Amino acid sequence: MKKERFLKLGLSMAAILLLSACGGKEKDSGAADDGGPTKITWMNMLHTPSPPTDVIVDKIEEATNTELTFNWIPDASKEERLTTALASDELADIVTITIMQNSSVRNALKSGMFWDVKDYLKDYDNLKKISDERIETASIDGHVYGVPIQKDLARSGLVIRKDWLDKLGLEVPTTMDELYEVAKQFTENDPDGNGKDDTVGFGDRAPTDIKYSSFKLFTSYFGAPNGWKIEKDGTFTPEFETPEYMEALNFSRDLFKNGYLAQDFAVTQKTDQQQQFAQGKAGIYTGMIDIKNLKTMAKGIQDEMELVPVNKISTGDGEYHVWSENGGVGGLLAFPKSVVKDEAHLKRLLQFVNYLIDEDVFYYMTGGIEGTHYKMDENGALEYLDMDLWQQDVQPLSSSRPSEITYKVKDASPEKQLANELVVENEKYAVLDPTFSLDSEKANEVGSEIQKIITDATVQYMMGQIDEKEFDKAVADWKAQGGDQMAKEYAEAYKTAQKSK
Structure with a gap:
């Protein structure tokens, strides 16, 4: 069976929404009377240029006894598309909500448009394992309007050119002073040995991405709060009114003034930042989880590149902090009452989401089919067999996993595996935004x-x-x-x- 996917380039917004709405109504949701597959529509986010082929979707349907119809929303237009769909009430059985702090979305959640599933989670073997901390983070006024999408608490960290460190006789930095010195040496002392003044310590990206810039990570390293600080008297102070934030500002200002931070960062997008690093123009990259992609991008350009992930940088006091993007919650899988009209229907959908966290389905949505998309090497690490095929069949679904933490896949790349382990270690140092579950x-x-x-x-x-x-x-x-x-x-x-x- 072919699944309907309504990602049509060139269609007007109204046309896309109309198609999505029609797609959600082509099949009656719910289980068949004869005990056949449950028919489910899913308004979901697409982080890749194209939707997945049917290969893995078929496997998921078989494992979960469902028939799935996806209404894909491109990630780049998610705010407009999702808020428009909420306003028009043109939704699906399951709606992936990744922008919980958006005012229109938050108001829709508070309005009672979606089922509160807090008391149902305990009835499912996988869903009941969601941590209390993540439940609290996902809550709004004590209600949980969807299954929390489980993410790592804190993924931030640095990627540094290890070969450049070695060439200049430098150690992997552990303090802000040492990090500054590395940025200086990478800029001034010709780390690539080509005799040209063509390298910079820190690459960076545009202000629109400041949460994912070097500066945001610096605020953590200096000990600033993440968004807001709760004072002893219960009052709230924004992060930018703290001394630690100003320390990070002055650190970045000095980097920029001396040329150790890319001078064009304010007009640089993430993909350009990655290209600059892959081409050997910068030696420090903010985004530890991108380490494998950076190495892949550098093939044929910087084949000698050696990278090291770094997650712990202190001010010299041995105290470590790293900001948490979302408190371990990447959003909600929500169930609109206008589509999911009774408790029986809700329970079938919760069972489906519960199945998605099973190990076999997790591996389908992560690696694909063993022997076709990946194999396990002698060390138990997942090794992709055909990246192009994986990108077509699997990658669009990998960001749809309800949990990225229940199972951990060992990566065949030593650098990426180390980065993954450091992400887990970051949980000990994670600084959460205390307002994530509060309402204003x-x-x-x-x-x-x-x-x-x-x-x-x-x-x-x-x-x-x-x-x-x-x-x-x-x-x-x-x-x-x-x-x-x-x-x-x-x-x-x-x-x-x-x-x-």
């Missing part, structure tokens, strides 16, 4: 908009375009335009949450 009407209303004030001021300060007084003026503007109200509402929500425990 003002944040829902203007949070994303006024964050741009701080992002712009942060980048301008790093580049030496404004001074500390002007940065403080931006903070005052943020407060006046809603920041102060957000802090008050978060404090009230936190107080209420503490009382209910």
Whole structure:
């Protein structure tokens, strides 16, 4: 059976939504009367250029006794597509929600549009193992409006050119001072040995991606809070009003001023940042989990490249911190009441999601079919046999796994395997955003908009375009335009949450 996929290039937004809506109604959801496959529609996020072929989808259907119809939403347009679908109530049995902090999405969740599944999770062998911490992170006012998508707590870290360290007689850095020195040496001392002044310590990316930039990681290393700090009296202080944030700002400012941070970072996208690293123009990359991709991209260009992942950098006190992107929750698999009309239907869908966490289905969605897409080497590591085939059949589904942590796949690449192990180690040092599960009407209303004030001021300060007084003026503007109200509402929500425990 061929699955319908409604990713049509060139179609208008209205046409895509219409197709998605029609696709969700072509089959009656629920189990067949004869005990046949459960028919399920799934509005899901697509992180690849094309949807998957039927190969792995067929395997998932067989393992879960379902017939699946996917309504794919390209990740690049997820905010527009998802908010439009929510407003029009054109949804599917399962809706993947990865932007829980989006105001329209959050308001839809709070409105009662989706089933609260908190009390149902305990009835399923895989779902009941979701940690209390992740349940709390995924909660809104004590309700869990979907199955939490389980992710690693903190994946951030650095990738450093080990061959450049060796050439310059440098050790892998463990402190901020040592990291600064490595960036300096990589810029000034010709680490590639070509006799040209054509390398820089840190590559980086555009301000729109500042959460995934070197600067965000620096704030962790200096001990800044992740988003907000809860004071002893229960009040909330934004991260950019802490001394540690300013230390990170000044560190980045010095890097940029001296040329140790890429001078074009403000107009560089992630793919360009990766290309610059792969081409040997930069020696430090922020994004530890990308280490294998960087090595692959460098083939034929920098075949001598040796890389080392680094997750622990302190200020010299031996204390380690790393920011957590989402508190171990990558979103929700949510069930709209307009489509899922009764408890029996909900339970069939929960059972399907539970099946997706089974080991056999996890491997289908991770590696594909053993012997076709991958093999296990003598050390028990997964080794891909045909990357092009894997990208067509498997990769689009890998980001749809309800859990990335229940099973861990050993990687055949030693560098990538070490990075994976460091991601697990990061759990000990993870700094969570305390507002992730709290609600603020003002944040829902203007949070994303006024964050741009701080992002712009942060980048301008790093580049030496404004001074500390002007940065403080931006903070005052943020407060006046809603920041102060957000802090008050978060404090009230936190107080209420503490009382209910």
